[in-house]
Structures are given as structure tokens and as C-alpha cells.
Amino acid sequence: QVHLVESGGGLVQAGGSLRLSCAASRRTGSPYAMGWFRQTPGKEREFVAAITWNGRSTNYADSVQGRFTISRDNAKNTVYLQMNSLKPEDTAVYYCAADGRFLWTVAPTQTRDYQYWGQGTQVTVSS
Numbered sequence: 001q002v003h004l005v006e007s008g009g010g011l012v013q014a015g016g017s018l019r020l021s022c023a024a025s026r027r028t029g030s031p032y033a034m035g036w037f038r039q040t041p042g043k044e045r046e047f048v049a050a051i052t053w054n055g056r057s058t059n060y061a062d063s064v065q066g067r068f069t070i071s072r073d074n075a076k077n078t079v080y081l082q083m084n085s086l087k088p089e090d091t092a093v094y095y096c097a098a099d100g101r102f103l104w105t106v107a108p109t110q111t112r113d114y115q116y117w118g119q120g121t122q123v124t125v126s127s
Contacts, residue, residue, distance in 0.1 A: 001025075002032070002116045004096045009121030016125070017084045022096030022118055024077040030100035033108055034072060034079040038092035038123075045095065049081060050107035059107040064090075086125045093120040 003025035012018055022034070035050035049070040050059045058070055067086075072079040079096060097114035108114065 002098055002100070004098060004116055004118035006094060006096045006118045006121040009094060009123045011124045011126065012086055013126050014086060014088055016086050017082070018086065018123060020081040020083065020094055020096075020121060020123070022079045022081075024098065031103055032098045032100040033102075033104040033113075034070075034099075035097045035108065035114060036070060036079075036081045037095045037097060037111060038090075039095065039120075040092045045111055047109045047111070048094070050109055051079065052104050052107050057105065057107045059109050061109075083123070086123075088125045088127050091123060091125050093122050095120045 004022050006022050008020040031053035033052050036048040037045045038048050039045040047061050048064055049068055051070045051072055055072060067084050069082040096118040098116045099114045101115055
């Protein structure tokens with residue numbers, strides 16, 4: 001079992017920045033891919049960004065490309081999402097996810113690809 005805890009969410013004005021963190025409860029030794037997803041009421045959870053265990057592959061949703069950066073620090077069992085130039089449409093609950101079932105060589109982008117999920121952290125971007 002891997003427990004994920006997100007932090008860093010909050011209220012920010014449009015154009016501002018936030019950095020989200022996702023801390024895993026333990027180091028499993030498995031090559032976990034990790035990702036960020038977000039969800040608003042009435043909508044399906046959507047992909048934001050993902051990274052393979054060694055950081056060799058990253059993927060971003062078109063909507064955040066160039067504004068968000070995903071990174072990880074395996075020594076701290078933590079993945080980060082640096083969010084810059086935030087827009088009101090970025091407002092959502094952001095979820096961290098991890099998967100160690102497969103040896104991902106390309107960072108996975110589908111919710112079904114992930115085994116573990118955090119509880120989410122709210123990000124609100126005001127106009």
C-alpha cells in the first residue's frame with residue numbers, strides 16, 4: 001500500500017503561482033510513475049501532468065503545457081507540480097496518483113493507468 005498526501009493548494013489570483021506537493025507514505029523500491037489530475041464538480045477527472053520513476057519521460061495536458069512543471073524527488077518520496085501563470089479555469093481539486101504495476105517508459109496519462117490516489121487539494125484561481 002502506498003498512501004499519497006497532497007499539499008500546497010490554496011487561493012491565488014490569476015497570473016499567480018502555486019506549487020503542489022505529493023508525499024508518499026513509503027518508498028517501495030518499485031519504479032512508480034506519478035501523475036497529477038484535477039476535477040471540478042460535474043466533470044470527469046482530467047489529466048494534468050505525469051512523470052516516470054526516473055524522470056526520463058514527462059507528459060502534460062495541452063491546457064497546462066508551458067505553464068506547469070512536474071518534477072520528483074525520489075529521496076523524499078515526493079512529486080511536485082509547479083503551476084505558473086494560473087488561470088481561473090485551473091480551479092479544481094488536484095489529485096496525485098502513482099502506479100507501480102507496470103514499467104512505464106512513457107509517463108501515463110489515463111486515470112485507469114494509476115493504482116494509488118491521494119485525497120486531493122483545492123486550488124482556486126480568482127479573476
